[in-house]
Amino acid sequence: MKSIQNGWYVLYVKSHHERKVSEGLNNLEIKAFSPTVQVQSTRTDRRKMIHKLLFPSYVFVKINSSMDFHRTLSVSGACMYIRFGMEYAKVSDTEIKNIELLLQSNDLTEVETNTENFKVGDLKTISYGPLSGLECQVLEISNSNKIIVRIDSLKKNIIATIPSGYLAD
Missing domain, CATH: 3.30.70.940 (NusG, N-terminal domain)
Known part of the structure; x- marks a missing residue:
């Protein structure tokens, strides 16, 4: 080691x-x-x-x-x-800051974690709100966009629902 x-x-x-x-x-x-x-x-x-x-x-x-x-x-x-x-x-410090930013946002609902490694969905950047600039992967479920922020060192994902207007290519 x-x-x-x-x-x-x-x-x-x-x-x-x-x-x-x-x-x-x-x-x-x-x-x-x-x-x-x-x-x-x-x-x-x-x-x-x-x-x-x-x-x-x-x-x-x-x-x-x-x-x-x-x-x-x-x-x-x-x-x-x-x-x-x-x-x-x-x-990394960046990943810790991203988690802190995610938890400070009032626009997020249904926050959960899982260990799946998602392959489907588009890679987007959040363009508005406290998470702006954050890279994410999008799943569309019942007219709401779910973002998945991958934390590689833990091999886990954070999933949160945000307004679709916050996403940009």
């Missing part, structure tokens, strides 16, 4: 321990990011807005030294870093 480089890494944590691990990392002065989206949950007697994790059991960790890399594993609930072969999954 190569030496640890500064940047964002993906930490796998115990189920339902994402918030606890993020708080523990912040106490160690290590930047952690666990993206959530607000969704409507239907109960038997009511509907309630809840925060749902975009990537369950994953916490993005900003590593500045090899010491930080190893200290993160001492936090209660942290299991291991995600690896693909012998390489640790590293996420």
Whole structure:
């Protein structure tokens, strides 16, 4: 394995321990990011807005030294870093910023993730709104355009519905 480089890494944590691990990392002065989206949950007697994790059991960790890399594993609930072969999954600053931009947008509905690698659809650029300039792949479903933002280092997609007027060639 190569030496640890500064940047964002993906930490796998115990189920339902994402918030606890993020708080523990912040106490160690290590930047952690666990993206959530607000969704409507239907109960038997009511509907309630809840925060749902975009990537369950994953916490993005900003590593500045090899010491930080190893200290993160001492936090209660942290299991291991995600690896693909012998390489640790590293996420670029741009991808983290794209996720943050996606979550800040008020025009998005039905945000979800999946692990499918889509082959169909046109490649477009979002020309309006907080996500302008973002490359995306489009699926057309029931008169609404869905954008798929590929995060290669995680081999996952983020899917969100946006107004069709926001897309350009």
